[in-house]
Amino acid sequence: MGDAGTPPPYGVMDFAGWFEAFLGGHWHVFDPRNNVSRIGRVLIARGRDAVDVAISTTFGPNTLSSFTVVCEEVPKPD
Numbered sequence: 714m715g716d717a718g719t720p721p722p723y724g725v726m727d728f729a730g731w732f733e734a735f736l737g738g739h740w741h742v743f744d745p746r747n748n749v750s751r752i753g754r755v756l757i758a759r760g761r762d763a764v765d766v767a768i769s770t771t772f773g774p775n776t777l778s779s780f781t782v783v784c785e786e787v788p789k790p791d
Contacts, residue, residue: 718752
């Protein structure tokens, strides 16, 4: 989740998770990492835990040489 809709200064970008919980007959979104509500989320997968929704699962020797997440706010149309 990026810093779209939050005031500067912006912190270092980070890949983070959020979750939904069914409480009182409705789904509610929670973001345990950020103290400011975010206006955008990118759903990569749904699962019970990190094992269900791993970005990558590897077996044997491997090297991640690069990983970049870019998040840009799309302006609202006039």
